[in-house]
Amino acid sequence: MFFLRRIGFAIATVAIVLNAPSQSFAQEPPAIIKIMVGSAPGGILDPYARIVGEHMSKTLGRTIIVENKPGANGTIAAQFVVDQPADGTWMWVGTQAMTEINPSAYRNLRWGIDDFIPIVKGVEAPLVFAVHPSVPARTLNEWIAWVKANPGKLGYASFSPGTPSAFLGHQLNKRFGLDLAHIVYKGSGPQTQDIVAGHALMGFMQVGNAIPHIKAGKLIPIAVTSPKRSRFLPDVPTFAELGHDEFTAMVWFGLLTRKGTPEPIVKAYIAAAEKAHSDRDVQQKFEVQGMEATGVTGPANLTADIKTQIERWRKIVDETGFKAD
Secondary structure (H helix, E strand, O other), X not given: OHHHHHHHHHHHHHHHHHHOOOHHHHOOOOOEEEEEEOOOOOOOHHXXXXXXXXXXHHHHOOEEEEEEOOOHHHHHHHHHHHOOOOOOOEEEEEEXXXXXXXHHHOOOOOOOHHHEEEEEEEEEEEEEEEEOOOOOOOOHHHHHHHHHOOOOOOEEEEOOOOOHHHHHHHHHHHHHOOOOEEEEOOOHHHHHHHHHHOOOOEEEEEHHHHHHHHXXXXXXXXXXXXXXXXXXXXXXXXXXXXXXXXXOOXXXXXXXXXXXXXXXXXXXXXXXXXXXXXXXXXXXXXXXXXXXXXXXEOHHHHHHHHHHHHHHHHXXXXXXXXXXX
16 A cells, blocks of 8 residues: 555656646747737837847747737737736837826726836837928927917827827926817827828927928927937927926837746846847837837836836826826
C-alpha cells in the first residue's frame, strides 16, 4: 500500500510539472505579439503602430500584428487589453487623450492607468490653432478682437469631443471672455477638410494635418501649444511666449502593455521600442506626420507624468461639465 501511494505521488508530481508553463516561455515575448489600436485603419494612430511594430518585430524576432478596435476614444480597445492575460501578447497604442483625459470624461471606466505598464511615449507634437484665410486676423490679439466684435456668431471646430482640441477651445472662451460655440467633428481629417473649405473657420488642429494647408496658404496659423516653437512651424509663436502658458499641451502616442506582464518581457519591449524610435528612417516617417520621436521609455517616469496630467485635465473637464457617456 505504501509503495502504491509513492507511485501515485510520483505520477501526480510528473503531471503537475508537465502541465505547468515553461519558465523560459513565460519570461520571453510570445511568438505572436499584437498591437491594439483604438481607432479605425487609416487614422493617424494606425501608421504609428505599423511603423513601430515592423521595426520592433525585427528586433524581437517575433511576429507583430496590428489590430483595430475603434470606439469611445480608445476606451473599448483599452478594456479589451486589460481583459487579456498578462503574458505579453498584447500592447496598446495609448494617447494623451486616452490616458490623461478619458479617466475624467468617462464615468464608468473599468480600467485606469495603473492597469497598464507604459513602454514608451513614442512621439509627440503640439496642436496648432489655425483659422481660415477669410478670417480678418493674423495674430492672437487681432483674432480676439474680431471674435468679440461678432458675439454669438462664431464657433470653433474640434476633431473629437473629449480631446485637447475640444477642451482648449473651452479655455479660449474662459480666458478671453468669448462665446464661441463648439463644433464637433469625428476625426482630425474631417475637421481639417471643413476648416480648409471654410465650412468651419477655426480650431485647434493636428500639426501633421495642418502643415500642408498652411504651406499652401489655405490655413493661417495663429499659435502652437508647444512649450517652445515647433521646428515644423518655426515662424508661428507659442501661446506661452504670447503670455498664455495655460494653453501649453502636447499630443503624444505611445505603447503600453498589461499590468502583471513578466519583467523580462517588459524590458525586452522597452529595449526594442528604444531601438525603433531612435532609428533615423523611423523618425523620418514620423516627421512626415509632423511628429517627433521623444525617446522617453520606462514605466516609472511615464506613469508619474500621466498621473500629473490626469489631474490637470480633470479640472478642465469638470469646468465644462463634459461627460462622454
